[in-house]
Each structure stands twice: as C-alpha cells, then as structure tokens.
Amino acid sequence: MKIKLGLLYGGKSAEHKVSLQTALAVTKAINHDKYEVHPIYITETGEWVRGTVLAGPLETVAELEINEKGTAISPVSLNTNMFALSDINNEEQLDVIFPLLHGPNGEDGTVQGLLELLNIPYVGNGVLASAAGMDKVVMKQLFAQAGLEQVQYVSFIRREWEGNREEAYAKVEDALGYPCFVKPANLGSSVGISKCDNRQELEKAFEEAFLFDRKVIVEEAAVGREVEIGVLGNDNPSCSVVGEILPKAAFYDYKAKYEDGSTGLAIPADISEDVYEEMKTLAIKAFKAIDGSGLVRADFFLTKEGKLIINEVNTMPGFTPFSMFPLLWKHAGVEYSALIETLVDLALQRHEEKQQIKHTM
Template sequence: MKKKIAILFGGQSTEHEVSRSSGASVLRNIDQSKYDIYPIGITKEGLWFEYTGAVENIEDGKWETDEYYKIADGQNLLFNKEVDVVFPVLHGLFGEDGTIQGMCKLSNIPCVGPGVMASAICMDKIYTKYLLEKFNVKQADYVVVNAFEYDQNKELIIDKIEKKLGYSVFIKPSNGGSSVGISKAHNKSELMLGVEEALKYDRKILVEQAINAREIEVAVLGNDSPEASVPGEVIPAKEFYDYEAKYKSEASKLLIPAALSSVKLDVIKAEAIRIYQILDCAGMARVDFLVDKETEEVYLNEVNTIPGFTKISMYPKMWQATGKTYIGLIDELIELAIERNNK
C-alpha cells in the first residue's frame, strides 16, 4: 500500500519564492510509484490549498490563480490525518521555525526534518550562537541588537559595535534565511543603514565580525547516527553570498568537493555532525562554515534545518556527490521521519 505524502510549499516567509522552487523540485523527483502525493500550497496570506495542477505553475506562482486545480482547506488533509508523512519544503518563518513541526506533533503525523525545539533554535541565529558557545563551537565575534534598544540610543549601540568588532561586519536578521535582509558594512554609515534594513525583517538582529573566509557547506542526514556528505564550497559572484548571488546570478559557483585537504574536510564533517547532535537535529540539516583563507581556522556560520531543494541547491548536490541520488534522498528522509515519530 502506498504511503500518502503531503508536500508543503510556499508559505508566509520572505523565502516564499525559493520554497516554491524547492517544492516543485521535490515533486518532480519523488518516486510516485511508491507514494500518493498531496501537494499543499500556502499563500503569502496564509491560505492553504491542495493543488493538483502542473508543477510548472508552482514555480512561477500561477498555481494560486489556477482555480480549476486548487482545492480549498488543504489543512484538512493534515488535521484529519489523511496523510502518513508531511514533507515541509517551507523555508524560513512559519515553516522552518518549529510551527509546522509542532502542528504535525499535535496531530501525531511524522514530519520530515528536525523537531520543534531544534527547528526553533536553528531558525534563530542568536540563540544558536548562545547554545553552541557552551560547547566551544568556534564562531565569529558578534553583538546582538534589538529594535527597542536601538530606537532608544542609536549612537550608543553603533559605538558598542565599532569598539567590539571594528570593520567590516555582517548585519543579519536573527530569524531569516536566503540572505534576505543581510548586508555587509565597511564603515559607520553602511552599518547604520544595514542595521535599519535588517530591523525591517526582525525585532532583533545579529552583527558579526567579518572573516576573510571561504564558505564551506556540509549536508547532514540521519537521526541518532547521522552521516555527513562530501563538503562543498560556495564561490559567490559578489562580495558575499546574498540573495541575488544565490538565486539570480549564474556567475556564482558551487565546488564539490571543496578544495581543501582530506584532513581538513574530515575535520569539517566531524564538526558538522557534532553540531547537528548538540542541537538535537533529526532527518536533515545543512551546516555552513567559514574557513579563514589564511589560517584555515573553521568557524560555524549557521545551520539550516530545511535547506534548499532546488535544482541548483547544495544539499541534494552534495549528497549526489557522496553517492545518494535525489530520488533516494527523498525516500530516506521519509523513512527517517517515520522512524523518529515512532520513538
């Protein structure tokens, strides 16, 4: 008997468009001889629909106006337990932050990826840092800024950042992904502009010391005995890997495996697994590192619990380079979700 799989795409976050691309890619590659598929789209306004039309219409957003193939109340499939596994391909808030995971837990439906706690912590860059500091995970120096304090005394906050970190710095919303709202500041005016831009996306932000580093990513898969993929390297088309460099520019390059010694690659893989286990991740995550170009010291950058699944995304590409097919990866993620739900 076929398992019934709900694949969630879209969502209310700033990564809605990326999620549609990831969802379409999963729908194209999942083995439909094994599963009955229920694509569920969520609009930016938070409306849920079961969608039975062309996959191409998901990618370009036309699915929302495709009334002939759109059935209201997609949530009923979950709440009425009409599916066996939920596969959320929802990047960012209201999908990657523990909300969907909590809904599935309440309904006792296996959900692909980490659970409520791990999802919530990894979504919040600041709390990821707070937790991993206790385990001596090396990270860039940082300052936390919240909107209330910044409004009260902007000059004091800027002075604190300059004294502790100097320049250059990265400014990031604490909760967010796909580099939305992230900027790099080389001076005070850029810093103030960057802080105000990041605060449009979150009430608290992270200002990090910029490291002259290479960007190395590792795909991790598993529950209690996770494994790490061959690490890959991102060579951005711009000064850093922002939204445009990730999704719009063909000049950015992905190098798999990363051009590091086998010893250094093994160190990075081991650290990725250690971080994954500290955070109590399950199913999957992509662990991103910065490797200093001069010293080769390894710093954690961030952890993504629902990494991109588009045709150019690093997570499936790194597993393909390690020997797992895209279709096999989807199968394994579904089985891992069922295994974790039964424990």
C-alpha cells in the first residue's frame, strides 16, 4: 500500500512562485512507488484546488497550476478547505500532508491548525512553533527566556506609532541608534525590511513596514557573518553542517534571495570546530524554545570575536534542492529525496504519538 501524500503548495503569498518550484522539485525527487502524490493547489487568490493523483514526476510548473474551473472546490471558507483535503468519496483520504508553503497563511500556524482539526498528519512544525517562529517579537521573547544571545530591539504596534510618531522614532534612536533594521513582525523573505542610517530613512522604513503588518520590530544592526544550520527531528533533533550566506547586496533582501542570484552560499562554512559545536547547541536550544518539530533552519550572526547571535529560526525554510536547508543536509549525507522521506516519517511519528493523548477524564 502506497502512502497517500498530499502536496500542499502555491498560496496567497509573496512566495507563491517559490512554492511552485519547490513542489515541482518534490514531485521529481519523491519515490512514486512508495508515495501516491495528491496535489493540492492554493491559487494566488486563495482558492484551494485538489488535483488528481500524479502518475510520476512532473516536468513543468504549469502542470501544478491546476485550473480551478470545473472543480467543485472553490471559495476560501473553512468548509471548502476541508473539502479539498478530506475527500468526498472517502477513498482518497490522505495519510499525510506536506505543506510547501512559506510566510503568512502557510508557515504561521494557520494551515497547521486546519490540519490539526482534520486530524491529518502533516510535515513540519505544529501550530505553536509555526506561529512563534513567524512573529519576530514573540520569537525573540522565547529566545531571551532560553538565554540565547540576540541583538537589542524595540517593537511597536501601529496604534503606538500613529499616536506619537516622534516618540517612536526617539525611542529607536535612544535604545538602538543607527544603523538599525526595521521589519514587519510577521513576514519572511525580507519583504518590508529596511536598513536605516538616519531619521529620514527611519521614517520611510516605518511607513513601509506598517504596510505589511500591525506590529513592527526595530533591531540594532549586527556586524558579522551570516551563518545558518539545519535542525531535523522531533524530540531528539540533530543538526546539519553549517552554511554561510555570502551577500553581494547591502543585505540579504528579497531580490538577492529569489531573483538575481546575487547571493552565494558557502557550504560547509569556514568556521572552527568550537563555533560549530556551539552553534549546534544554540540551534537545538532555539528549536526547543519554540517547541519545534520536524525541521527548522536556525540563522545566526557570527561576530569577529566568534560570538554567535541568533537572528531567527525559519519553521519552513526554503526547500528547493538549491535552497540552503536541503543543501546543508546533502553535505551532511542526506539527499533531497531521503530528506523528504525523513520529514514524512517524522510527521507520521508525531501524529501517532499524539493519538495516545487522553482527551477525556
């Protein structure tokens, strides 16, 4: 019996196209003798469309963009979302779902919550870890609690900023000074993020960041190399080798990440054994601080003095075969297809364990 695997991809998000690339790569790498792959496409307008079982690997992204016409599944109500997942005929009840989604509505616990309600096993982090990993303020608070070193920061909700902008800017200048980074609290892919060197840039950066969120975080600029590590597992996770981002842009922005290929990756990063050991310890601490499961990519700044400052964890890191996370595992001896299988196994294990939990007295 094949495992019925739902591939959930696309999404109403800035990372729609990245998600399609990832899904295409997964259909190419996955063992179709072991898994029966069911595509579930979320269109750019947020409609969920269930496709027919794949016969094998796909060749083009276009094949994944299932036409919503002629299917019974359309608008974005809770019921129709469930409809797309748990099949009407019951024959096609999925064994596990692999959400290949990034950012809000994909990586933030919302889809995870839907899958919890449906009691379908799914790959990756649960509701809490996903939500905590998406909100840069909450994530920082959890990291602080776990004793992880971080940059100084301040945060504002829109009302505070609108109420007294001058006070907000003064607070940033007092607490952090320049240069600083202004970011929407709940996004990814560097969207809405600006580096500011003066008051004028700060004002513009606030306007920009508040377009994307009602909460904004401002951070002191860290000076150091950007190093990243993969964490894989549930209760007893393990770490990959370390990779380094070698940016040509001013910082690792959306364009550098996805469009112009201006960023190089060094894998493994040229770091000492001591730094590597320390980074593994810190990454697992971070994973546990958000109650992670499945996978995270933990991102750090490494200062000249050899100090590791955590920047963030990504609960659904870039997952094409050319993305950092799969490449880190490849160098650790885990090929892309094996990585996919491991993640599915971890999802099934976590779900199995959850079924043992008592729900009544």
